[in-house]
Amino acid sequence: QLHTDDLSKTYLAVVRGGAGLAEHGWLVLKIGRSQDFYMKRQVTLTGKTSVTEYETLAANPAAALVQVQLHTGRTHQIRVHFASIGHPLAGDDLYGGRRDRIGRQALHCAKQTFRVPEYTEVPDGICIRTPVSAGTGRTVTVESPLPQDMADLLS
Numbered sequence: 439q440l441h442t443d444d445l446s447k448t449y450l451a452v453v454r455g456g457a458g459l460a461e462h463g464w465l466v467l468k469i470g471r472s473q474d475f476y477m478k479r480q481v482t483l484t485g486k487t488s489v490t491e492y493e494t495l496a497a498n499p500a501a502a503l504v505q506v507q508l509h510t511g512r513t514h515q516i517r518v519h520f521a522s523i524g525h526p527l528a529g530d531d532l533y534g535g536r537r538d539r540i541g542r543q544a545l546h547c548a549k550q551t552f553r554v555p556e557y558t559e560v561p562d563g564i565c566i567r568t569p570v571s572a573g574t575g576r577t578v579t580v581e582s583p584l585p586q587d588m589a590d591l592l593s
Contacts, residue, residue, distance in 0.1 A: 445552045449506040450584055451516060452544035452591045453525040454535060456497030459504070465490040465519040469512045478532060479514045481522045488512045490519045501528060501591050503584075505548075516545060528591050544588050551579045 453459070470485030472478035479485075489509035496503040502525070506516055517533045520526060526534035528544035535543070554576055 446550070447508065447547055448549040449508070449516060450495075450546045450548045450588070451504050451506055451520065452528045452540075452588050453502050453504055453520050454528060455500070455525050456494075456502035457499055459494045459497060459502050459525060462493050463491070465492070465523065467519060467522060469515060469518050479512070479518045481518060486510075486512060488515050488519065490515060496592055498592065503588075503592055517543065528588075539591055540587050542587075544591060546585055546588060547582070548584065549579065549581045551577060554578050 466487065466489050467481045468483065468485035469479050469488045470482035472480045487510065491507045491509060492504045494502050494504050504520075508515060512518075514533070517527055517530055521530070521533035521535075528535050529537050529540040530543040530545075531537055
């Protein structure tokens, strides 16, 4: 389901500096490996195209809460994209964020929608139809509220 429209995720992130972020924006940049550190990624001319859509939900001069929808799935995509426009995630010290107010990356998967298998009772048990393909199964949505440590960054 990762490679179809049957799975979607919506993220919430708190980024540094609320001024200058559009109410709604698209980040379309190429991401590749950093030369500095094997785990780090960066915006490059030769990387893979990466598309991030965001909406600013709340902002003050110090921080902004953004809702993020990924249209591609690159390693560290949200972190790299926001750092590249001067708004690193709070707590993300690998990409320019600071840990003085939160001890982790201020990134949260707030909503996931995916398909689950259909179960059919048969005489000797249950038949499970897998893999789940388009048009089969049922859609499930799981939501999780903004964690308090992230909400505290906006006050």
